[in-house]
Structure formats: C-alpha cells, structure tokens
Amino acid sequence: MAGYLLRRFWHMVLTLFAMATLMFFLFRLLPGDPTATVISPSLYPKAQEAMRQQFGLDRPLFEQYLLYLRNLLVLDFGFSFQTNRPVFEMIQGRLLNTLLLILPSMFAAYLLGAVIGAIAAWKRGSAGEVGLVFTATALQSAPLFWLGMLAILLFSIKLDLFPIGHIVTPGLFPEQDWRMYLSADFLHHLALPFLVNTLYQLCFPLLLMRSTMLSTIGEDYIELARMKGLSERRVLFGHAARNALLPLATTLPMILGWAVAGSVVIETVFSWPGLGLLMVEAISRADYPVAQAAFLLIAVLTVFGTFIADLLCGLLDPRIVYA
Amino acid sequence: MPTIILDFFRAVWRGPFGPTGLVILGICLALAILGPAIAPYDPVARNYDAAGKLLRLASPSWQHWLGTTLLGRDVLSQMLVGARPALLVGGLTALGTVLIGVNIGLIAGYFGGRIDSFLMRLTDMFLGLPFLPFIIIVLSLTGRSLTTMVIAMTLVMWRSTARVVRAQVLSLREMPFIAAARITGASDLAIIYREIAPNIMPIALVSVAFALAWAIITEASIGFLGFGDPSVVSWGSIVYDAYASQMMYRAPWWVIPPGIAIMVLVSAVYFVGRAYEQVINPRLRTG
Amino acid sequence: MIDVRDLTKHYAAAAGLRSLLPGRGREVTRAVEGVSFAIGAGEVLGLVGESGSGKSTTGRLLVGLETPTSGSMRIDGTDSAAARARDKKAFHRQVQMIFQDPYGALNPQHTVEDLVGRPLLYQGVRDRAAIAKSVRAVLAEVGLTPAESYLGKHPHQLSGGQRQRVCIARAIILEPRFLVADEPVSMLDVSIKWDIVRLLKRLARQRGIAMLYITHDLATVGAVCDRLAIMYRGRIVETGPVEQVMAAPADPYTRTLIAAIPSADPDAVRVRPPVLVQGLG
Numbered sequence: 096m097a098g099y100l101l102r103r104f105w106h107m108v109l110t111l112f113a114m115a116t117l118m119f120f121l122f123r124l125l126p127g128d129p130t131a132t133v134i135s136p137s138l139y140p141k142a143q144e145a146m147r148q149q150f151g152l153d154r155p156l157f158e159q160y161l162l163y164l165r166n167l168l169v170l171d172f173g174f175s176f177q178t179n180r181p182v183f184e185m186i187q188g189r190l191l192n193t194l195l196l197i198l199p200s201m202f203a204a205y206l207l208g209a210v211i212g213a214i215a216a217w218k219r220g221s222a223g224e225v226g227l228v229f230t231a232t233a234l235q236s237a238p239l240f241w242l243g244m245l246a247i248l249l250f251s252i253k254l255d256l257f258p259i260g261h262i263v264t265p266g267l268f269p270e271q272d273w274r275m276y277l278s279a280d281f282l283h284h285l286a287l288p289f290l291v292n293t294l295y296q297l298c299f300p301l302l303l304m305r306s307t308m309l310s311t312i313g314e315d316y317i318e319l320a321r322m323k324g325l326s327e328r329r330v331l332f333g334h335a336a337r338n339a340l341l342p343l344a345t346t347l348p349m350i351l352g353w354a355v356a357g358s359v360v361i362e363t364v365f366s367w368p369g370l371g372l373l374m375v376e377a378i379s380r381a382d383y384p385v386a387q388a389a390f391l392l393i394a395v396l397t398v399f400g401t402f403i404a405d406l407l408c409g410l411l412d413p414r415i416v417y418a
Numbered sequence: 419m420p421t422i423i424l425d426f427f428r429a430v431w432r433g434p435f436g437p438t439g440l441v442i443l444g445i446c447l448a449l450a451i452l453g454p455a456i457a458p459y460d461p462v463a464r465n466y467d468a469a470g471k472l473l474r475l476a477s478p479s480w481q482h483w484l485g486t487t488l489l490g491r492d493v494l495s496q497m498l499v500g501a502r503p504a505l506l507v508g509g510l511t512a513l514g515t516v517l518i519g520v521n522i523g524l525i526a527g528y529f530g531g532r533i534d535s536f537l538m539r540l541t542d543m544f545l546g547l548p549f550l551p552f553i554i555i556v557l558s559l560t561g562r563s564l565t566t567m568v569i570a571m572t573l574v575m576w577r578s579t580a581r582v583v584r585a586q587v588l589s590l591r592e593m594p595f596i597a598a599a600r601i602t603g604a605s606d607l608a609i610i611y612r613e614i615a616p617n618i619m620p621i622a623l624v625s626v627a628f629a630l631a632w633a634i635i636t637e638a639s640i641g642f643l644g645f646g647d648p649s650v651v652s653w654g655s656i657v658y659d660a661y662a663s664q665m666m667y668r669a670p671w672w673v674i675p676p677g678i679a680i681m682v683l684v685s686a687v688y689f690v691g692r693a694y695e696q697v698i699n700p701r702l703r704t705g
Numbered sequence: 706m707i708d709v710r711d712l713t714k715h716y717a718a719a720a721g722l723r724s725l726l727p728g729r730g731r732e733v734t735r736a737v738e739g740v741s742f743a744i745g746a747g748e749v750l751g752l753v754g755e756s757g758s759g760k761s762t763t764g765r766l767l768v769g770l771e772t773p774t775s776g777s778m779r780i781d782g783t784d785s786a787a788a789r790a791r792d793k794k795a796f797h798r799q800v801q802m803i804f805q806d807p808y809g810a811l812n813p814q815h816t817v818e819d820l821v822g823r824p825l826l827y828q829g830v831r832d833r834a835a836i837a838k839s840v841r842a843v844l845a846e847v848g849l850t851p852a853e854s855y856l857g858k859h860p861h862q863l864s865g866g867q868r869q870r871v872c873i874a875r876a877i878i879l880e881p882r883f884l885v886a887d888e889p890v891s892m893l894d895v896s897i898k899w900d901i902v903r904l905l906k907r908l909a910r911q912r913g914i915a916m917l918y919i920t921h922d923l924a925t926v927g928a929v930c931d932r933l934a935i936m937y938r939g940r941i942v943e944t945g946p947v948e949q950v951m952a953a954p955a956d957p958y959t960r961t962l963i964a965a966i967p968s969a970d971p972d973a974v975r976v977r978p979p980v981l982v983q984g985l986g
Contacts (some may be wrong), residue, residue: 106539110546117547121559236684238635240642241657241677244666252667349545349578356548360639364661374551375643378558386558390551398546594810598872601768602824602879603797612823616814 100406107402114394118387119163123156135176172388177380182388186373190392192262193369195276197358200289201351204296209343211297212304213336217328219309228302235298239291239357243364246291257287260366288365296354300343307339341408348404352397370396422619429697430690439689446683449501457495461651464490475669485671488663496651497675503652504634504683507568511633512626514572519579520622524610526580527587538584544577550639557645564647567640571633579625586618620698627691631684638680653680707744707883707915712737712776714762736762738939739776744915746882749906751930751947752919753962759939760919761805764885767917768802780882794828801876803905805888807868811860817844818856821874828879843874847904866897870904877908884909887919902929923966927951935959 138146154162166172172182211227218224234242251259258264262284268275275281311317312335320330359371366372374389376382430436459465465473465486473490476482484493526537556570590596591614599613640646641654642661653676660666666673714737737759744750754760765771767778769789778785780799789796804810811820821843822836830836844852847870860868869889876884886905890898906929909916918929926933926947933950935943935958943956954960 106542109539110543113543114547118555121555232688233681233685236631236635236688237681238638238642238654238657238677240639241673241680244657244661244673245677248667248670248673352545353549356550356552359550359554359643363643371551375554378554379644386555390548390555393548393551394546397548401546594804594806595812597765597770598802598804598810598875599812599823599827601770601797601800601802602827602875603794604823604827608827613812617812619814 099409103402103405107398110398111395114398115164115167115391116160118391119160122383122387123159135174135179137176167391172391173384175377175385176382177377177385182384185385186370186388186392189368189370189373189389190396191276192367193355193358193362193371193396196285196288196292196361196367196369197354200292201296201354203289203293205300205343205347207293208297208300209304209336209340212301213308213332213339215301215305216308216335217331219305228305231298231301234295235302237295238360239295240360240364242295243288243291243361246287247364250287258284260284260364262368288361288367292354292361296350299346299350303346304336304339304343307342308335311335311338344404344408347407348401351400351404355393355397355400358393422616422623426623426694430693433693433696435689436693439686439693442682442686443690446501446505446686449498450505451502453498453501457492457498459492459495461495461499462491465492466490475665475672477669478671484675485669487659487669487672488665493656493672493675496656497653497679499651500653500656500676501679503564503647503650504637504654504680507564507571507637507652508630508634510568511571511575511637512629514568515575515579515629515633516622516626518572518576519625520583520615520618522576522580523583524587524614524618527584528591528606528610528614530588530591534584537580541577541580544574547574549574550636550643553636553640554643554645557640562645562647564650567637567647571636575629575632579622579629582621582625583618586621587614590614590617620694624691624695624698627687627694631687631691634680634684634687638676653677706746706781707917708779708782709743709767710741710777710779712740712763712766712778713774714759714766714771715774735939737766737773740936740939740941741776742934742941742944744883744917746913746915747910748932749909749916749918749930751926751933752917752936753921753923753926753933754936755921755962758936760921760936761887763936764802764887764917764919767883768800768885769796770802798828798879799882800885801879801881801883802885802887803869803872803876803889806892807865807872808860808892810872811868813860815859816856817849817858817860817863817871820860820871821878824875824879839878840874843878844871846877846908847871847874848900849874864897865893866901869893869897869901873901873904873908877912877914880912881914883915883917885917885919888921889918890925891920891922898925899928905929923951923962935962 135143170183172186174180175182175185178185215224215227247259250256263275263278263280264284267280268278308331317330317335320334321327325333358369359375361367362369362372363375370389370393374386374393377385377389427440430440459482465482467473467476473482473486475488476486476490478485482492482494484497486492487496522537522541526534526541552574553567553570556573557566560566596609596613599609604613637646637652638654638657641652641656642658644658644662646652646655646658656676657666657673660669660672713735715733715735717733740759740763742750752760752763762771766773769785780788785796785800788799815823818837818840821840825836825839840856841852844850844855849855849867849870855863855867855871860871863871873889889905890901893901902925905916905918908914918926920926930947933943933945933947934941935950935954935956937956937958943950943954943959945955950959951963954963
C-alpha cells in the first residue's frame with residue numbers, strides 16, 4: 096500500500112513536471128517573439144531590458160527552461176502585464192473561489208445522481224423513468240454555458256430570485272476579505288451557479304448508476320437474493336445498488352477532471368472570480384504570465400483531484416491490488 | 419469495413435431512440451451541406467425595416483422567424499449557417515481522435531511491456547491535462563482557426579479512446595485465434611490490423627459517437643468563450659455575440675435557438691451511440 | 706521424420722517474497738522436462754496426460770508459440786530452431802496446430818473463406834484466384850461440402866463440429882509436414898467427436914502428416930493413434946504402440962489413467978481396460 100501510494104505520487108509529480116514543460120515550450124515557441132509572453136510590451140525599453148536579464152531571456156533556451164522550473168518551485172510566476180503585480184498574489188484567492196463552487200457541487204451531483212439513478216432503475220419501464228432518462232440525456236447534451244444563461248434569464252431576470260453574477264455584491268466587502276465567505280450574501284450568489292452546475296453534473300452519475308444497476312439484474316447473486324424472498328426494493332437497494340456504486344466511483348477521477356476544467360465556462364457565465372475566469376480574462380488581455388499560472392494551477396487541481404479520487408476507489412474496491 | 423458500417427446501421431435501427439437520433443443527425447448533416455444555400459439572408463448582413471431603420475433586436479416576425487441581433491443580423495440565417503462548423507469540427511475531431519486513440523491502444527495493448535508502459539504513461543499525462551483550458555491556451559497562442567481547434571481538441575481527446583481500446587486488446591491478445599494467426603507466419607502488423615482491429619471496430623465506433631458529442635459541445639464552448647474562428651458563424655459564436663453585447667437577457671430569441679440546436683444534435687449523437695453500445699454489449703441490453 | 710530430443714521448458718515462478726531471502730535462487734516451474742520422441746510421416750502419436758502435465762506446453766513449444774529452455778526438434782533432419790531463425794514463414798508452413806477451443810480459435814469477424822485463406826495470405830501468396838481455389842479444395846477435404854455454402858459464413862453461424870473442421874482446413878491449407886492437435890475434440894459433443902477423430906486420422910494417412918495428438922482422454926486415442934506417450938509432471942513415463950500400452954501398461958501412473966476410462970462409452974470398446982489386480986500382480 097505504502098509502495099503504491101509512493102509510486103502513484105511519483106507519477107503525479109512526473110505528470111505535473113511534463114505539463115509545466117509543455118507550457119514552457121508552448122509559450123516560448125508558438126508566438127513570433129519568444130519574449131512576448133514574458134515581458135509586458137507596455138514597459139519602457141529600459142525596464143524591458145532589465146526584465147530580460149532578470150528572467151534570463153538573453154540566455155540559451157535550456158537555461159531559460161531551468162530558470163523557469165526553479166521559479167515555479169518557489170511559486171514565482173512573474174508579474175502580470177495588466178497590473179504589474181506579482182502573479183502569485185492574484186491567483187491565490189481565486190483558487191479558493193473555484194474550489195468553493197466546484198467541490199460541493201460535485202459532491203451533491205454524485206450523491207443525488209446515485210440516488211435518483213437507483214430509483215430510476217427500480218421504476219424501470221414507467222413513463223416517469225423514460226421521461227427522466229430522456230431529460231437527463233438532453234441536459235447532458237446541452238452546453239453548460241447556455242444552461243447557465245437560461246437560469247439567469249429565468250431566475251434572476253424574470254423572477255428576480257438570485258443576483259445575476261459575481262461572488263458577493265460589489266462594494267459590500269473589501270477585496271480579498273475572508274469574512275465575505277461567511278456572509279449570507281455569498282451564499283445567495285453561490286446558489287444559482289451551484290444549482291446549475293449540480294444539475295448538469297448529476298446527469299452522468301444518474302445514467303451510469305441506472306444502467307449499471309439494470310445490468311446487474313440478471314446476475315446470479317441478484318437472482319439468489321430474489322429467491323430468498325427479499326422484496327424487490329431490498330434486492331435493488333441492498334444488493335444491486337451497492338455493487339453499482341463501484342463503477343460509479345471509478346468514473347469520479349475522470350469526471351472531477353472534466354469539472355475542474357469545465358469550471359472555466361460556469362465561472363464565465365456567472366462572473367465568478369475563480370481560476371477559470373481569471374484565465375479567460377488574462378488570455379483575452381494577452382496577460383500571458385497570469386494565464387500560464389492560472390492554467391498550471393488548474394492542471395495541479397485536475398491531477399491532484401484525480402490522484403485523490405484514485406485512492407478513494409482503491410479504498411472502496413478490495414479487488415484493486417496495490418502491487 | 420463496409421459490413422461493419424452496415425451492421426452499425428442495422429443495429430441502431432432497432433430501438434426507438436436509435437432511429438430518432440439517426441434522423442436528427444441526417445437533418446443536421448443536410449443543414450451542414452445546404453445551410454448557406456437555404457439561409458434566407460446573409461448571416462452577417464445588417465437588415466433594415468421598410469423605413470430604412472436598422473432592425474436592432476427585432477423580435478421574431480414573418481420576415482425574421484427568429485428575430486434579429488443587436489447589429490440587425492438575421493438569427494435564423496446564422497442558425498442555418500452555424501450547423502456546418504459544428505459538424506465539421508466535431509466530425510474531424512472525432513475522426514482524428516479515433517485514428518490516434520485506436521492505433522495507440524492497439525500498439526500498447528498488443529506489444530505490452532515497455533512500449534505499453536510508455537504509451538500509458540503518456541496517456542495518463544494527457545488525462546491530467548485540463549481539457550478546455552488547454553485548448554483555449556493553444557488557440558490564443560496559435561491564432562484562432564477551425565484547423566487549430568481540431569488539432570488542439572484531437573490532442574486532448576484521443577486519450578480515453580486509447581484506454582478503452584487497449585483494455586479490449588489486452589483480452590483479445592490472449593485469444594487462440596491470435597496464436598493461430600501467429601503460427602501461420604503472420605507478422606505483428608498483420609495480426610494487429612487484420613486480426614485484432616476488426617474486433618475493436620465496434621468499440622471504436624462507440625467512441626466516435628462520444629468523441630463527436632464532446633467535440634460539438636466543446637466547439638460551442640470555445641465559441642462562447644470568444645476563442646472561436648472570428649470569420650466563422652457557429653452556434654457557439656452566436657451565443658458569444660449575444661453574451662458580449664450584454665443584451666442577451668432582453669432578446670431570448672437570440673440565445674435560446676443555438677442552445678437548443680446543440681442540445682438536440684448532441685442528444686441525437688448520444689442516442690445513436692447508446693443504441694449501438696447496447697447491441698454490442700449484451701450486458702447493457704436490459705437498460 | 707519428426708525427432709524431438711530433450712525438450713525442456715522452465716518457467717520462472719512468480720517471485721514471491723521468499724525468493725528475496727538470501728541463499729534462495731529463483732524458483733522455477735518445470736513444465737516440460739527432457740521430453741523426447743519421434744513421429745514418422747503419416748503416423749499419429751498420442752500424448753496423454755492429465756491437465757498440468759505439460760502436454761499442451763509441449764505442443765506450443767513445437768509449433769513455435771513458446772521458446773524452449775533447451776532441447777531440439779528436427780524435421781527431416783533439419784534443426785527447426787535454426788530453420789525458424791533463417792526463414793520464419795517457411796518453418797510455419799511445415800508445422801501447424803489445431804486448438805482445443807474451436808470457438809476461440811476462429812476470429813469472429815472473419816468469414817470461413819477469410820479464415821481458411823488467411824494463412825496463404827500471411828505466407829505472401831497474392832494470387833486471389835489461387836487462394837480461392839485452395840480454400841474450396843481443403844473445405845471439401847475436411848467434409849464441409851458443398852464448400853460454396855460455407856464460404857460466406859461467420860463462426861457464430863457454425864456448429865462446434867463445423868468450426869473444428871474449419872480449424873482443420875486452416876491448418877492443412879499450408880500442407881504442413883507436422884500437425885499438433887491439442888485436445889481437438891474435448892470441447893465437442895460426443896456425437897461429433899468420432900467424426901473429427903476419424904477425419905484427423907485419415908488426413909494424417911492420406912497426406913503423410915506426422916501428427917501429435919494431445920489429449921487427457923484415453924477413450925479416443927484408440928481410434929486415432931498409432932503409438933502413445935504418457936506424460937506425467939513434465940516427463941514422458943511410458944511409450945509404446947497403442948494396443949500394448951492400453952493392454953499392458955508398465956507404469957503405475959498409466960494404470961491409474963487407464964482404470965479411470967469410463968467403460969460405458971460404446972465407442973471405446975475396442976480397447977478394454979485391463980483388470981487392475983492383474984496389472985498390480
């Protein structure tokens with residue numbers, strides 16, 4: 096077990112290293128001027144020259160690369176083109192905002208998805224179940240940004256139940272004040288993006304839970320439970336559901352990865368100041384240091400989330416051998 | 419190969435959802451081909467009323483069935499033209515995804531050992547790559563065009579196909595018919611492409627369907643985030659224009675149709691994919 | 706014609722924790738241990754043993770699916786390992802195999818015509834008309850007539866017996882000198898078994914093929930084999946003409962094997978198992 100953990104951890108580090116490398120070469124090699132992504136074009140020529148030396152941009156590419164890795168390790172992402180503030184300062188608060196939106200939402204989606212999926216399997220063949228499966232497939236097929244806009248149109252504009260966007264009412268709290276996370280205003284802002292994201296994300300576990308449960312119905316142990324005279328409900332929820340939970344859990348790493356990466360869309364629609372929105376804004380303003388740092392942080396979240404979810408699956412499934 | 423395509427249609431045609439999906443896909447395909455020809459207006463031309471006034475955010479009428487945009491453009495025409503990039507980008511990405519994914523899965527699964535560990539490590543790395551953010555970064559650095567979009571999307575999507583195919587190859591590799599081919603002097607390449615590949619075609623087709631669904635949604639998302647090809651009107655870019663104009667909540671006719679179109683098209687792809695999956699995987703048939 | 710000498714195959718046992726202890730070498734499983742025999746053209750040698758005795762491994766070693774730890778096989782005096790290294794395809798033309806499981810041994814995606822013709826294709830024959838002609842000829846030879854009605858069928862449309870006939874056709878289309886039949890009838894219905902067994906015997910005789918007939922089932926060996934080799938724990942413990950081994954087994958293990966034959970099988974009456982007491986005395 097300890098060996099497996101260590102090896103899996105080592106893979107994670109390796110993956111992150113490869114991604115950082117990929118980003119370095121993407122940003123240095125793709126644009127015309129290799130320094131354009133590191134030094135703000137708005138600076139005076141003298142300041143530009145000073146930065147060129149500071150970041151080693153006058154040295155060979157390989158040395159630049161080593162310097163880049165060193166800077167990453169000490170969390171030095173350079174300075175924003177836009178604000179000239181250290182990038183690290185700009186992204187640290189954003190990470191928490193993204194997690195506060197995505198994690199509770201994924202938790203709720205998996206929980207609700209499993210329960211509703213199990214009920215759907217129980218009521219298989221009924222008109223309600225067919226309608227549910229149809230709706231879930233349609234929801235899953237809809238673009239998330241569009242669902243968010245519809246929700247705003249309906250609940251914020253027409254019904255005036257929720258604010259249109261942002262994390263708190265602007266001006267209510269000083270910037271980066273932790274007390275805002277404890278306010279009712281924050282929850283009020285969180286509600287709509289949370290609901291939309293949860294509704295969208297629960298379709299996958301719902302459909303998977305239902306089909307896995309249905310596929311176990313023909314299995315011997317289910318037949319045995321039936322022959323023992325257990326009620327249909329006991330058979331399904333006691334036996335079939337328990338065995339369907341595992342395939343559900345194994346998809347968690349993948350879906351968590353999708354959700355973190357997809358947060359870009361939901362944050363944009365709801366002007367939620369998370370990493371995704373920061374990245375999109377930074378790219379549209381050609382603020383490359385911020386964009387790169389935001390991307391790397393999203394990548395760390397994805398990879399780390401996958402790692403944790405993998406371990407959880409291992410705990411759930413006795414068949415996975417830590418060899 | 420043609421028999422597999424024929425089997426595919428025969429299999430999908432059985433359930434109630436499969437044919438529905440196929441018909442919708444057919445309609446979308448027709449639109450993708452004919453869309454620009456049957457669009458009543460130029461999708462980017464400004465339209466004026468009888469008095470010569472620009473038709474800003476006109477609600478649906480007989481002249482403009484789906485109303486107009488802030489710049490007086492006909493939404494219906496934009497919708498009709500927007501089918502092409504959705505299917506083109508989706509289709510090419512799905513094709514690229516399957517070509518790369520299937521080959522990597524075949525090679526990793528068949529040869530095993532170091533080749534397998536290397537390829538799977540590579541796959542894991544791509545699996546950790548945040549999907550949408552990566553594509554956006556690549557697009558912003560290389561310039562926004564449909565071609566780069568397809569390449570960037572293919573680059574991050576082949577990974578799941580490769581894993582599914584590899585798992586299948588691992589079990590096929592141990593089948594006696596592979597040994598039977600080997601002792602007739604078949605080369606590794608012949609075994610991979612003549613003996614194993616036909617058996618993973620069904621799984622490859624399912625993964626085409628799911629890749630297509632994902633690619634269409636992703637193309638729209640990229641368009642919505644404003645990183646689509648600026649010269650192309652797509653369903654995603656229609657929503658982006660509405661969003662960027664800040665007027666979307668005053669003109670539902672501008673925002674709702676593209677979303678519905680994407681939803682219907684992707685649902686159709688899912689229906690076809692699931693119908694086929696149930697046929698090739700009897701364990702799912704009860705569902 | 707076929708001369709096997711001291712064929713040996715050791716597998717490294719799964720490295721348990723114990724193998725790490727000092728003074729312990731890696732443990733090996735001795736699957737095949739110094740097996741030697743010879744088979745003449747048109748002759749059928751029965752290799753009999755229980756599961757795990759190494760008989761199937763012997764078969765896989767001989768056709769080149771696995772590499773022996775040591776030992777050799779000569780075909781008409783030529784060392785087959787050397788021949789295989791020199792020209793892999795030519796070696797595979799001479800040595801073919803029929804598998805136990807006719808369901809798994811046929812690629813489900815191929816038609817009978819593909820299945821039987823593929824070996825020629827893999828051997829580099831490009832003349833499609835010639836391939837088609839050979840396929841029809843061998844199908845007729847294994848009793849799948851009229852050949853035309855089988856060409857377009859997929860394996861799932863055939864019965865177990867028909868599948869095994871397709872496997873046999875595929876094995877003989879390359880006109881091999883040596884054929885390994887690994888439990889070819891163990892998965893077939895009793896009613897079909899004897900047809901397939903007789904077919905194999907006829908093919909060996911008519912085509913002058915040296916055949917190694919691997920089985921755990923002594924009931925069928927009388928109908929097909931000329932000689933028997935009894936295998937136990939990787940070694941051959943007894944060889945001899947089939948009547949002699951069946952009537953007067955010399956080795957105690959052979960005796961228990963023979964005693965276990967179900968005598969109710971009507972087709973097995975030709976060779977009656979000896980009374981055990983007599984053998985022991």
